Amino acid sequence: MRSSSRLGDTAIAAVTVVALGSGVWLLGDGAASHTPPQPAAAEGRLDPGGERGAAPALAPSPPVRIRIPAIRVNAPLTGLALTRSGNLDAPPAKEKNLAGWYEAGTTPGETGTAIVAGHVDNTEGPAVFYDLGALKRGARIEVDRRDGTVAVFTVDAVEVYSARNFPDEKVYGAAPRPELRVITCGGGYSRTTGYQGNVVVFAHLTGSR
Template sequence: MRRRFRRIRSPGNAAIAAVTVFALCSGMWLLSSGAGTHAPPQPSAAQAHTGRYDRGGARTAAPALPPSPPDRVRIPAIGVDAPLTGLGLTATGSLEVPPAGRKNLAGWYEAGTTPGETGTAIIAGHVDNADGPAVFYSLGALRKGSTIEVDRRDGGVAVFTVDAVEAYDAQVFPDAKVYGAATRPELRVITCGGGYSRTTGYQGNVVVYAHLTGSR
C-alpha cells in the first residue's frame, strides 16, 4: 500500500509534509505470518506531548551544528544501530523509501535539514518486510527521555533527547506539527503503525519527536 507525500518549503528550513509515510505500510510480514500476534508495539498515552510541543522540557536545546549529512542512527533503548541512506522524492512527489530487502537500513530526507542543524530533520524506516521485523519495528516502545544518536559525515555525533512518541491515523496525520519548520535543531523518526488491519495494512504512523541536547 503506497502512501503519497507532498512537498513544501519553509524559508531556511526545507521540509516535507505528508499524509503518511511510505510504501510497505501493508504489513507484509504480518500478512504472511497470520497477523495480530506479531504486531509492533504502539506508544502509550503517557508518551504523548503533555504541553505545546513539550518545547525543551527539563532539558534545554544544545547549540545548532553546521550542516553535515548523517551516516548512521543509533537508538540504544530499542536496539537500533543502522546505516542511513539519502531519500529524495519520486516523480509523483512521494518520498522514496529504503530498499525493502535491507531491513536494517533507514533513510533521511536529504533535500531537507540535516540532523543537528536548525530545523526539522526527517529519518524514516520500515517497520517490517516480508521476512520479519525491520529497523524501526520497536519504535512505538520508545519512551520520553530516551537518547537518539546520529553519526555525521563531519565526524561528529548529534545527540537528541526524545520529547514524545505518538501514533496517528492516516486520515488525521498532523502535517504541520510533524514536518513544520523549527527554530532549534529537531528530529522526527517515523515508521508505519497506528493500528493494523489485514485488509488495509497499517492504519497510520508512529512519530518520535526529539530535539538536540548535545554533540561530541
C-alpha cells in the same frame, strides 16, 4: 523543514503511511500477537516547543548512521529524495536494517526539523524501526554525521496518528531549534488495508561530541 522543501510535506506524509511497512509477513503468522508495539498515551507530548536542555545547533553535515540504544537500533542511513510525482522515496525494503533521511531538508543537528524514516517490517519480518512505538520519553537518539560529529537527541514524545488525521505541520513544520522526527508505520494493522497510520518520535538536540 526548510521552506524550499515544504512543498513536499503532504506527499511525504502519504508515503510514510503506505511505504514503510507491508505487514505481509503477519498474514501467515497471526497478526494479533505479532503487530509492532504502539506508543502508550503517557508518551505523548506534554511540553510542545519547550526549550529545556536544548543544545546549540551544529553546522550542516549529512548523517550516516542512527543509533537508538533503548530499542537496539544501530543502522546506516541513506539519502531519500522526492520522486517525480512528489512523493518521498522509502529505503529499499529488502534491506531490513537500513533507514533513510530526507536529504533535501534539514540535516540532523542543524536548526530546523530533520526527518528520518524507516520500515517497520518487510515481507520477511520485523525491520529497523519495528520497536519504535516502544520508545519512551527521555530516551537517547544518536546520529553520526559525515563531519565526524555525533548529534545527540532526547525524545520529547512518541505518538501514533491515523493516516486520515496525520498532522503534517506538527510533524514536518519548521522549528526554531534542532529537532528530529523518526517515522515508521503503525496505528494497528488490518488484513484488508494494512497499517492504519504512523508512529512518530519527536526529539530535540541536547548535546554533541
